Amino acid sequence: MSIDYSERIPNNVDLAEDRRLRRALESWQPRFLQWWAEMGPALPTRDVYLRTAVSVGREGWAHFDHVPLPDYRWGIFLAERKDDRRIAFGEHKGRPVWQRVPGEHRADLQRLIVIQGDTEPASVEQQRRLGLTAPSLYDLRNLFQVNVEEGRHLWAMVYLLHAYFGREGREEAEQLLKRNSGSEDSPRILGAFNEETPDWLSFYMFTYFTDRDGKYQLGTLKESAFDPLSRTCEFMLKEEAHHMFVGTTGVDRVVERTAQLMREHDTDDIGPYGGIPLDVVQKYINFHYSVSLDLFGGETSTNVANYFTAGLKGRWQEERRADDHRLTDAFAVVPRVERGRLVDVRLPALTALNADLRGEYIADCATGVNRWNRILAGHGLDATLYLPHVGFNRRVGVFAGHHISPDGRVLDEGSWEAARGRWLPTAADKEHVRALMRPVYEPGKIAAWVAPPRNGINGRPFDYEYVHL
Ligand SMILES: [Fe+2]
Numbered sequence: 001m002s003i004d005y006s007e008r009i010p011n012n013v014d015l016a017e018d019r020r021l022r023r024a025l026e027s028w029q030p031r032f033l034q035w036w037a038e039m040g041p042a043l044p045t046r047d048v049y050l051r052t053a054v055s056v057g058r059e060g061w062a063h064f065d066h067v068p069l070p071d072y073r074w075g076i077f078l079a080e081r082k083d084d085r086r087i088a089f090g091e092h093k094g095r096p097v098w099q100r101v102p103g104e105h106r107a108d109l110q111r112l113i114v115i116q117g118d119t120e121p122a123s124v125e126q127q128r129r130l131g132l133t134a135p136s137l138y139d140l141r142n143l144f145q146v147n148v149e150e151g152r153h154l155w156a157m158v159y160l161l162h163a164y165f166g167r168e169g170r171e172e173a174e175q176l177l178k179r180n181s182g183s184e185d186s187p188r189i190l191g192a193f194n195e196e197t198p199d200w201l202s203f204y205m206f207t208y209f210t211d212r213d214g215k216y217q218l219g220t221l222k223e224s225a226f227d228p229l230s231r232t233c234e235f236m237l238k239e240e241a242h243h244m245f246v247g248t249t250g251v252d253r254v255v256e257r258t259a260q261l262m263r264e265h266d267t268d269d270i271g272p273y274g275g276i277p278l279d280v281v282q283k284y285i286n287f288h289y290s291v292s293l294d295l296f297g298g299e300t301s302t303n304v305a306n307y308f309t310a311g312l313k314g315r316w317q318e319e320r321r322a323d324d325h326r327l328t329d330a331f332a333v334v335p336r337v338e339r340g341r342l343v344d345v346r347l348p349a350l351t352a353l354n355a356d357l358r359g360e361y362i363a364d365c366a367t368g369v370n371r372w373n374r375i376l377a378g379h380g381l382d383a384t385l386y387l388p389h390v391g392f393n394r395r396v397g398v399f400a401g402h403h404i405s406p407d408g409r410v411l412d413e414g415s416w417e418a419a420r421g422r423w424l425p426t427a428a429d430k431e432h433v434r435a436l437m438r439p440v441y442e443p444g445k446i447a448a449w450v451a452p453p454r455n456g457i458n459g460r461p462f463d464y465e466y467v468h469l
């Protein structure tokens with residue numbers, strides 16, 4: 001299923017046939033471009049070797065070429081429609097999916113789309129200054145690839161708002177450009193998207209942990225009975241895979257370089273040799289993992305139970321689950337803190353769906369930590385990285401307000417605060433990382449704190465001119 005590039009807004013949704021919708025989106029487009037100019041990448045470039053979607057089919061959906069960033073063709077691409085797709089879960093299980101928004105679910109669906117939509121431009125804003133300190137042209141290109149695709153994901157959500165939610169939807173689409181990451185007056189909706197991404201270690205951690213949250217949220221919306229939302233998210237997930245790749249291999253390369261320096265100088269204290277010490281890497285993991293866990297919301301939620309029952313939002317890989325997909329009689333075990341101790345409580349599975357999704361996410365996060373530990377072991381080092389306890393440094397859900405150590409002990413506030421600097425990046429850690437961030441814009445060269453990638457992009461070598469400045 002190919003995409004029509006003859007249009008001002010490339011699309012595979014027959015925009016040419018729907019003049020009202022096309023006009024509405026064409027009037028939003030200049031505001032998007034203005035937002036991109038003001039809030040998008042701060043580093044001026046001539047062109048960037050970018051991947052652009054040209055079809056949405058299983059094979060060969062992407063085309064690679066050097067493109068000036070402002071000319072990137074942001075468009076609206078939905079995965080192919082499956083004939084006879086049926087609702088896979090909830091009280092309408094087995095019935096045909098919806099091509100229109102049912103009136104009784106309008107407000108909830110709109111809210112889900114707005115919350116997802118708000119994260120997409122937020123990450124572009126968070127990352128806008130990173131180009132100024134890119135460790136290589138290869139990394140710079142990957143940053144811009146992530147940025148243009150997050151911009152496109154905004155388009156994806158704005159299309160749904162314009163096409164299916166009338167005047168209110170159009171107003172929400174305006175607001176998506178008016179809120180800004182970290183803004184005092186109108187911040188982004190979710191906490192993690194108001195944090196800074198001030199350095200490249202943070203960027204790799206963000207794309208590993210926070211983009212991965214996005215993957216899981218999109219996975220639940222891909223199951224939606226509202227078919228246009230499902231098809232939109234299905235295609236977004238294909239693009240999202242590259243963002244995970246940037247995070248996973250980015251942290252790989254930091255750990256690789258750190259391990260080399262530890263061996264070469266026979267010390268953990270590699271800061272003076274221009275590397276990022278392993279304990280600082282661990283503190284960054286602790287921070288990014290814990291703020292990303294907050295994105296899953298509270299462990300118990302009647303809203304999420306209602307979304308599931310109504311068919312708005314499913315579970316991760318709903319159709320692969322071996323149960324009745326209604327969960328009206330099912331139970332789940334979730335953690336809680338009671339009288340200073342961690343305990344497990346049994347709850348109706350429907351109200352514990354946030355915890356279910358979070359569990360899938362945690363298992364996925366652990367695979368990266370295993371990779372990084374294999375790299376350390378490969379250098380003959382005993383040191384290991386780990387994921388902190390799910391209750392560590394949390395602001396949302398049952399652990400909020402408690403003081404839990406990375407190894408899962410419930411502490412009093414004083415003890416926790418006294419240890420904070422061993423667990424979370426300190427001002428000095430951040431300053432050390434920041435001081436290492438100097439741009440390397442020469443093809444084939446790389447900053448000293450990170451190893452080069454094993455492969456280039458799309459079969460190109462590492463020393464390819466991925467970006468022309
Ligand atoms: Fe995204």
Ligand SMILES: [Fe+2]
Nearest residue numbers: 211214240243
């Ligand atoms: Fe992403």
